[in-house]
Amino acid sequence: xxxxxxxxxxxxxxxxxSTPAGKxxxxxxxxxxxxxxxxxxxxxxxxDHWSFMLGEIALYSFIVLLLSGVFLTxxxxxxxxxxxxxxxxxxxDGIKMSEAYASTVNISFDVRGGLLMRQIHHWAALVFxxxxxxxxxxxxxxxxxxxxxxxxxxxxxxxFVMALLEGFAGYSLPxxxxxxxxxxxxxxxxxxxxxxGTYVSFFLxxxxxxxxxxxPRLFTIHILLVPGLILALITVHLILVFYQKHTQxxxxxxxxxxxxxxxxxxxxxxxxxxxxxxxxxxxxxxAGLVSINPIWTYGPYVPNEMTAGSQPDWYIGFLxxxxxxxxxxEFNFIGHTLSLNVLIPALIVPGxxxxxxxxxxxxxxxxxxxxxxxxxxxxPRNVPTRTGIGVAGCTFYGVLWVVGGNDxxxxxxxxxxxxxxxxxxxxxxxxxxxxxxxxxxxxxxxxRADREKVLHGREAGVxxxxxxxxxxxxxxPISDGDRYRLTAHDVHRPLSIAQAADANGxxxxxxxxxxxxxxxxxxxxxxxxxxxxxxxxxESITSGHH
Amino acid sequence: MTADExxxxxxxxxxxxxxxxxxxxxxxxxxxxxxxxxxFADPGLEPHRPRATDIDEKVAQKAERQVAALFALSALATIxxxxxxxxxxxxxxxxxxxxxxxxxxxxxxxxxxxxxxFSLGAxxxxxxxTLMTDVELTQERHLLESGSEAKAQAVAEFEKGxxxxxxxxxxxxxxxxxxxxxxxxLPALWVLRDLGPLPGDSLRHTAWKAGExxxxxNTVSIDGSTGQGVKPEDITIGTLVQGRPKAALTAxxxxxxxxxxxxxxxxxxxxxDIKSQQQRDWGYQGIVAFSKICTHVGCPVALYEQQTHHMxxxxxxxxxxxxxxxxxxxxxxxxxxxxxxxTVDADGYLVAKSDFDQPVGPSFWERG
Numbered sequence: 001x002x003x004x005x006x007x008x009x010x011x012x013x014x015x016x017x018s019t020p021a022g023k024x025x026x027x028x029x030x031x032x033x034x035x036x037x038x039x040x041x042x043x044x045x046x047x048d049h050w051s052f053m054l055g056e057i058a059l060y061s062f063i064v065l066l067l068s069g070v071f072l073t074x075x076x077x078x079x080x081x082x083x084x085x086x087x088x089x090x091x092x093d094g095i096k097m098s099e100a101y102a103s104t105v106n107i108s109f110d111v112r113g114g115l116l117m118r119q120i121h122h123w124a125a126l127v128f129x130x131x132x133x134x135x136x137x138x139x140x141x142x143x144x145x146x147x148x149x150x151x152x153x154x155x156x157x158x159x160f161v162m163a164l165l166e167g168f169a170g171y172s173l174p175x176x177x178x179x180x181x182x183x184x185x186x187x188x189x190x191x192x193x194x195x196x197g198t199y200v201s202f203f204l205x206x207x208x209x210x211x212x213x214x215x216p217r218l219f220t221i222h223i224l225l226v227p228g229l230i231l232a233l234i235t236v237h238l239i240l241v242f243y244q245k246h247t248q249x250x251x252x253x254x255x256x257x258x259x260x261x262x263x264x265x266x267x268x269x270x271x272x273x274x275x276x277x278x279x280x281x282x283x284x285x286x287a288g289l290v291s292i293n294p295i296w297t298y299g300p301y302v303p304n305e306m307t308a309g310s311q312p313d314w315y316i317g318f319l320x321x322x323x324x325x326x327x328x329x330e331f332n333f334i335g336h337t338l339s340l341n342v343l344i345p346a347l348i349v350p351g352x353x354x355x356x357x358x359x360x361x362x363x364x365x366x367x368x369x370x371x372x373x374x375x376x377x378x379x380p381r382n383v384p385t386r387t388g389i390g391v392a393g394c395t396f397y398g399v400l401w402v403v404g405g406n407d408x409x410x411x412x413x414x415x416x417x418x419x420x421x422x423x424x425x426x427x428x429x430x431x432x433x434x435x436x437x438x439x440x441x442x443x444x445x446x447x448r449a450d451r452e453k454v455l456h457g458r459e460a461g462v463x464x465x466x467x468x469x470x471x472x473x474x475x476x477p478i479s480d481g482d483r484y485r486l487t488a489h490d491v492h493r494p495l496s497i498a499q500a501a502d503a504n505g506x507x508x509x510x511x512x513x514x515x516x517x518x519x520x521x522x523x524x525x526x527x528x529x530x531x532x533x534x535x536x537x538x539e540s541i542t543s544g545h546h
Numbered sequence: 547m548t549a550d551e552x553x554x555x556x557x558x559x560x561x562x563x564x565x566x567x568x569x570x571x572x573x574x575x576x577x578x579x580x581x582x583x584x585x586f587a588d589p590g591l592e593p594h595r596p597r598a599t600d601i602d603e604k605v606a607q608k609a610e611r612q613v614a615a616l617f618a619l620s621a622l623a624t625i626x627x628x629x630x631x632x633x634x635x636x637x638x639x640x641x642x643x644x645x646x647x648x649x650x651x652x653x654x655x656x657x658x659x660x661x662x663x664f665s666l667g668a669x670x671x672x673x674x675x676t677l678m679t680d681v682e683l684t685q686e687r688h689l690l691e692s693g694s695e696a697k698a699q700a701v702a703e704f705e706k707g708x709x710x711x712x713x714x715x716x717x718x719x720x721x722x723x724x725x726x727x728x729x730x731x732l733p734a735l736w737v738l739r740d741l742g743p744l745p746g747d748s749l750r751h752t753a754w755k756a757g758e759x760x761x762x763x764n765t766v767s768i769d770g771s772t773g774q775g776v777k778p779e780d781i782t783i784g785t786l787v788q789g790r791p792k793a794a795l796t797a798x799x800x801x802x803x804x805x806x807x808x809x810x811x812x813x814x815x816x817x818x819d820i821k822s823q824q825q826r827d828w829g830y831q832g833i834v835a836f837s838k839i840c841t842h843v844g845c846p847v848a849l850y851e852q853q854t855h856h857m858x859x860x861x862x863x864x865x866x867x868x869x870x871x872x873x874x875x876x877x878x879x880x881x882x883x884x885x886x887x888x889t890v891d892a893d894g895y896l897v898a899k900s901d902f903d904q905p906v907g908p909s910f911w912e913r914g
Contacts (some may be wrong), residue, residue: 045685082799115652188843188908198910203741253591274670281664288656304809306846308860324862330880335914341878480589487586537585
């Protein structure tokens with residue numbers, strides 16, 4: 001080793017950076033060695049599509065929740081100890097209530113900006129769960145959950161469940177009449193769990209309902225445990241999106257082996273950063289304009305009062321409808337009670353729905369035997385069975401959700417509550433089946449329309465009359481790019497039994513499984529709309545007459 | 547739409563350009579032109595179409611001013627927010643269409659914060675869309691999967707590590723380790739034991755007992771410490787009286803726990819309308835008392851139809867017939883509302899004859 005330059009500041013080769021950015025980068029790189037990562041990622045390409053923003057809305061509303069939530073913890077007292085209210089909201093003067101409720105009323109009336117923060121927090125929570133839901137549907141219907149993204153789907157699913165829990169816990173903290181009634185229903189649901197239900201309820205509430213322990217316990221869950229988990233899962237979720245690179249739509253120049261879009265710096269920094277402020281801004285405007293959860297009008301929780309027409313936050317509505325719709329089946333046997341009228345709608349139905357959602361990517365991968373990496377999104381029409389399943393699931397959820405408001409529908413539309421409930425009991429089964437069938441039909445129809453468009457061009461809206469007197473509409477050919485876009489997808493075929501066994505890498509012994517699988521693939525891909533072949537395309541062009 | 551002298555539409559405008567494989571002759575028929583080898587091949591990235599701001603510096607400068615204006619508006623609104631925080635009185639109310647009366651402070655703060663954030667965001671997005679590059683770039687994607695060699699090496703490394711540990715060769719260590727790890731999480735459940743007391747028979751009893759005075763909810767003072775009893779003549783046919791045991795007045799911070807099981811409602815029915823002798827006997831001159839706690843999931847039932855004697859729960863619409871022993875006639879509840887046996891005391895006030903004969907409220911496993 002010859003004594004060359006002592007290792008002075010610089011890029012190691014003796015050239016000292018001169019620009020401020022260079023100096024800062026040099027400082028960081030000498031300590032963190034990040035130049036390599038920065039070089040690769042600062043100009044990372046992200047594809048652009050409006051539907052890719054949905055997850056961003058969820059992320060940004062979560063940040064808004066953290067910010068407004070920290071403010072609220074400075075003034076909220078998570079205690080069920082009894083106090084007598086004597087703050088500035090006179091209608092409640094002298095009424096006994098829990099400290100949790102009193103401090104929430106104080107935040108609303110005696111802390112400047114407090115009501116705004118409460119309303120921002122509540123609106124952001126509704127937006128958060130909504131954005132997660134719609135984002136998840138987008139992922140589902142475009143097949144973005146396929147390999148290699150199945151694990152990220154599970155993380156996203158975990159976030160979805162966590163968001164529901166977090167929302168319900170936060171909603172329950174003010175200890176007002178509405179949220180307390182929600183907790184009473186939750187107690188009834190817990191009690192319906194066979195064998196351990198009563199014990200779980202007593203441990204949860206610290207004794208009989210409502211007790212004095214629940215609000216402080218929910219507080220810790222709501223401000224520490226669940227948000228901590230959400231934050232950790234979001235981090236992994238985003239790291240995976242970054243590492244696996246974003247999916248993109250098929251289109252000219254866009255393949256399974258590349259990413260086409262705009263660079264992180266500056267375009268997505270500006271767009272995504274700006275979008276955060278847009279989301280925060282809209283939530284603030286909502287919070288300034290539209291009152292939400294005015295707990296002072298509900299009063300403190302007491303177990304013997306309730307108003308008609310009460311509704312939970314939107315994402316609990318499907319459970320409410322499920323409970324309302326269920327016939328009253330209960331069994332008594334050898335000194336025990338099995339309340340299927342509560343257990344089924346509140347725990348088993350959502351359990352099945354959510355489990356199905358979580359494992360769907362794995363079921364589909366098993367059925368199709370598809371082990372390739374997918375980075376190009378499916379247009380929902382091109383996978384009619386999946387799309388049908390998704391729409392059927394949405395219909396099921398939607399029926400539950402609508403019946404959750406059966407009393408409001410009855411009073412607003414002057415219908416009988418009984419008939420709405422009965423209609424719900426029928427539609428909840430018939431509706432999804434019908435939705436599945438009609439969705440598949442629509443998908444096939446759209447695929448045929450695409451095929452027509454490729455073969456015969458788009459309708460130009462111009463009618464020409466030939467010298468023989470024949471009228472015809474001129475079809476304009478579509479561009480090369482559009483032709484590629486409309487034919488870039490795979491047309492899946494059902495597996496034969498032999499293939500089904502093969503695709504698993506397992507020969508004959510597992511024949512029954514293979515048969516089952518072959519039957520599934522027939523159900524998935526039995527009806528198909530084939531893409532036009534090169535010959536068909538030439539034929540259509542040379543025949544000329546459209 | 548332009549047309550040539552024969553009245554045929556100008557086909558170039560319809561997308562028929564030189565590249566188009568089809569031309570339409572004067573008879574409206576296509577004739578063959580050269581066809582691409584693979585008509586469905588990826589034509590490659592479409593050429594960039596410049597925006598107005600890319601080619602006209604004046605438009606770009608206008609966009610620049612617009613972005614700057616949005617940022618300036620944001621700063622103004624931020625300052626306005628702080629001014630509104632101190633200057634708008636907390637109690638002031640503003641009325642405006644179509645929202646109605648709203649807190650002036652909340653309105654001003656929300657608007658100003660919203661404008662500050664929104665215009666900042668709008669400025670940034672507008673900047674990105676007009677002045678930053680929109681030339682699409684392509685980056686390669688690489689298979690996530692490592693090569694088979696790397697995978698084999700990783701597995702080999704793992705197996706080397708496992709072999710070094712000897713865990714495969716020494717089953718005693720392996721089994722005791724797995725056993726120890728399997729029981730280790732149990733204390734995490736064990737230590738939760740003191741989260742609450744065991745249920746015991748607490749769900750089977752309420753605050754009602756023989757001679758317990760029924761207090762009319764409407765007479766209870768605002769602090770809940772005083773209230774008056776109910777005399778039979780206070781209740782006419784069709785009236786609904788909500789009641790609580792006298793013990794509720796002195797329950798202090800146990801009030802909610804007590805009311806969660808002991809809230810009742812009283813109605814007077816025409817004794818002839820009452821369907822069972824037991825219900826008549828448990829009532830007093832046609833006045834009957836039922837638990838107010840729904841047998842479905844515990845909401846307070848409250849909506850009374852006096853003509854039909856139907857009582858509806860506002861939460862899930864379980865409907866009970868109070869003239870028929872509180873029987874369920876619609877909805878998800880599976881059990882009748884429990885009836886509280888009542889009578890009058892020496893002073894002529896309604897009192898309980900005993901506790902409920904069964905647990906009130908939602909079902910639970912041990913209920914039987």
